[in-house]
Amino acid sequence: MKLIVSCPTCGEKGELEVPETTWERMESNIIIGRVPPGKVCEHGFKVEFSRSGLVLGYHDLNAEAKDFQIRPVSFTVQSAIRNLSIDVVAALLTAGISEETIVLMGSLAVTMGIREFMERVLPDSVDVGSAIYMVTKEEYADLPESTKKHMTVDLSMKTIINPAFDDEQLEWVRRVLQRANMVTDQQVSEDLILKETSKLRTTVSLLRHLATRRGAGIEGKKKAGLE
Ligand SMILES: [Zn+2]
Numbered sequence: 001m002k003l004i005v006s007c008p009t010c011g012e013k014g015e016l017e018v019p020e021t022t023w024e025r026m027e028s029n030i031i032i033g034r035v036p037p038g039k040v041c042e043h044g045f046k047v048e049f050s051r052s053g054l055v056l057g058y059h060d061l062n063a064e065a066k067d068f069q070i071r072p073v074s075f076t077v078q079s080a081i082r083n084l085s086i087d088v089v090a091a092l093l094t095a096g097i098s099e100e101t102i103v104l105m106g107s108l109a110v111t112m113g114i115r116e117f118m119e120r121v122l123p124d125s126v127d128v129g130s131a132i133y134m135v136t137k138e139e140y141a142d143l144p145e146s147t148k149k150h151m152t153v154d155l156s157m158k159t160i161i162n163p164a165f166d167d168e169q170l171e172w173v174r175r176v177l178q179r180a181n182m183v184t185d186q187q188v189s190e191d192l193i194l195k196e197t198s199k200l201r202t203t204v205s206l207l208r209h210l211a212t213r214r215g216a217g218i219e220g221k222k223k224a225g226l227e
Helices: 077-084 086-097 108-121 137-141 167-181 186-214
Strands: 002-006 013-017 030-035 045-050 055-059 102-105 132-135 151-154 159-161
Touching: 002 045, 002 055, 013 030, 077 086, 077 108, 077 167, 077 186, 086 102, 086 108, 086 151, 086 159, 086 167, 086 186, 102 108, 102 137, 108 132, 108 186, 132 137, 167 186
Parallel strands: 102 132, 102 151
Antiparallel strands: 002 013, 030 045, 045 055, 151 159
């Protein structure tokens, strides 16, 4: 992939070659590349671009990797439920707790916002075991089949393709969300989800551990006391 970049200091234009293999290692849909001084002009800078080759913005060389040009939509428990429906939010959190790979389909600002929300309420699951791909509708079409078979949530249509969760766990997370939705203080509301889901997470990892030891698959999953 070739990017046309222009220096944010002097405006000099140049070409940046991005090897296709770069994306294979990435879960995110955005990369920040480093352009050293002397490559385009005398200045060095960072360029932020999407999988489709769209330049999203420039940063100086010392900018934090998370200093995105695109401002993610900021989701609270209530606004996530209001915008996506409680079923979709519950499905996302349930899959996250089980460390399933999730594909989020939607505009970058929304997918990034949902990812941030999940990182906040499930800090132990997301980034540890749960990989989250963020793609636009157009980019989804080009994903490899192996990625498409993961649970995919179309955030604008509020539909779930290939659901990856246990119905009993989903129902449990739904009840936690209903309670959290009634709490007006955001911090308290998110803490409630974190505290409750970490119980479920412990149960899930324990079951997985036991299943591995027994080599017995999902035996015993249903009888776990989740409440
Ligand atoms: Zn320059």
